[in-house]
Amino acid sequence: MSAGAPRGAGGGSQGGAGLRASLSGLTTRGRSFLAAGVAAALCAYVLGQGELLRVGLLLAALPLICVLALHRTRHRVAGSRRLTPMRVAAGAEARVQLRMDNTSRMPTGLLMLQDRVPYVLGPRPRFVLDRVEPGGRREVSYRVRSDLRGRYPLGPLQLRLTDPFGLVELTRSFSTYDTLTVVPRTEALPAVRLTGETAGYGDGSRRSLALAGDDDVIPRTYRRGDDLRRVHWRSTARYGELMVRREEQPQRSKATVLLDTRGTAFEGAGPDSAFEWAVSGAASVVLHLLEQGFSVRLLTDTGNAVPGAGGKGFSSGGQESAEAAGLMMDALAVVGHSEGAGLSRAYDAVRSGGGGDGGFGPGGGDGLLIAFLGELDDAQADMAARMRRLSGAAVAFLLDPALWAGRPSRAEERLHRLRDAGWTALAAPPGVAFGELWRQAGNAPLGTGPSGGRG
Template identity: 30%
Template sequence: MHHIFWAILILFLVAALLRMDWIYYLVYVVGGVWVFSHWWIRRILSRLRVERRLPRYAFANEHLTAQVVVQNPVWLPLPWLQVQEAVPLELKNQAEYRTVFTIGGHSVLEHSYPLYCRRRGYYTVGPLTLRTSDLFGFVEARWEEQKAANLIVYPQIVPLSKLGLPSRSPFGGLATRQQMLEDPARMSGVRVYMNGDSLRRIHWKATAHEDTLLVKKFQPSKEVPVAILLDLDREAYPIRSRVGSSEWAISIAASIANAIIGQRQPVGLITNGSDPLAGKAGANITLHGGQEHLTTILSLLARIQMHTTESNLAAWMPAQVASLPWGTTLVVVTPQLDEPALWVLHSVSRRGSNVVVLVCARQRDFRSIQGYGRQLGVDVHSTIWDRDLVEMAEA
């Protein structure tokens, strides 16, 4: 732009010195075109209305189509307009996200481009950049979007049958266990003490009045809450399969949460992973039900990352599970399990919780740990699927 200005000024000086009329005409024409082009391009670019249409959520391995809508509300056209989108590498489905087109006056132009959600995450799409100029190249203008869009890619959801659990797993039998659990907040009467009853259930006033040991009877519970404890301690995962195993663990947690919400039961999430959006390690989503609650859990699982913790699983768990309601099923997703952690889970089981551990990485002494857990009332299962690990690691 400055080069054109100096060229016009030099031509004007030459015309003044040589007194040549045709140079004056050339100066007037070029100068007029330059001034008009400057006003024309700047005016249209400042009036353009740009909208990006992009879903807020998607799942891993899902293909999306985003759309950019450009509206020109004035009567002046643009000879050419370049639209360039900034797309993260994990979402790219083509080499470049740039296109050039002509937009007329009082017209709307729509441009679509593909996205491929290779892996879960919290991504920023944008900013969008527009470039244009006049027909002669006298004036170039650029516009950049002030606020980019966010896209949350949820973890991959797999059927629970793919986790390798036995057919009589606690997840498959929620409807049956629903009638077996009792709600300690709703007492329905008393009955004679039977061998195996907890001392906490003894109704001392009724026992003293009847001179017979009596325990409280409770109404059946309508809900079977499930708390998912996700271990994302970086040092607990095998170095060779750290990325694949941790992604598989997150997918397991997401799949269980999705299945439990699908059965209209409350679910919660406890993890020692790091949330980049919150800027801290550790997160706890309380027990609740409904699709909105599932969205909250999946959004956290989309962002969560491995974190090097100061304490191991056995030392970290007690404070996390201390406030679980009676009758809660605790599902622990971890890459490895040892005896100290089993004893912690044994104490949780004795407090009235059903405890299930899903080991998502290879462990040499798994069989012995599984047998020891059976003795302590803790169900331990292996959920390793090599094909899935390879797919997630390569994604």
């Protein structure tokens, strides 16, 4: 919700500058009245016609009186905007509700509302409101949608005040605006078991201490508030003090979603381009893994990770996962091409990230790595192969620009190199549904493509 009064509202007259601005609001009809009145007054002076002088003064005074009336009443209208929802997927609609309140003791004249919106959201909405009684309220609404992700400002709201004769039209802008975030389209993914992957919370084999620090051992000393049912009587008799068993909780497995944003790795633009397909796929994977209980981070080829609630950019559980999902979706809404030419920074980020149970490290781990890659030359294919050794399971979706442009492609050669390194590598041709590729990745043996053959 945003609310405010027109810009310049401060109560009382705005002085000479404000009055001159109001005079500039004379319409063609108002300027014609003023010109006709001045001309009639001059003719009456030359010809000595008193009646004509009165007519000229009336014609000249009428638009000036309307200017003064609008100048004194333009601050007495308050406006607000409500945007629902403030974050939508590309292609979905959001509803914008505008409300105008007449806070003065006088009724308004004809009001024309116009809200500024970017052209990608649709035509600029305009509304005409008839007389609003003192203390009255009028509400109107319109809908916006965009096929292009991004952050789009809505506003400021413009209000046009007119007099009953149509002689003056003043435009005032409110000072507040809202922002609509259009996130990438996402697809509900099937629950598949990727080769080498542990479940989001483990299968009971990976555990971590709870309610205990790094120095805790089995058992530990009783602490106030511990459940007496956890008392370990054998240890209590041995140590001579009350001892309790430690609790265990599942360790959240970690997953990194790597999005290649190199400008040299993709061709084309628009909603149907390969890069937009990769962004939508990354968004779908992020949401799916968070729903499955993984601790997730979003990484780009620049080495920058979208910050989550946990360290190294990984999300935590509970409410923090929802907040991390919002951060990642907001980042994907505005992500663009980077100027980098390689994946070395992403490799360093994967190598240094996480650690410990379920993480990544120089010796490998049981973490999950999902990569959306553009064109790979020999050096970058080798870098991706080295990156595979840092995770327990790795799935790569290769979007070769030549394949998307219908030209001869070396995608199969790159896929074989990735599969030889242990990746589950799949080509993403134009028009394919990501959910189908995700299902194929779950059915493919380690280091194979959808055909099931060894790389």
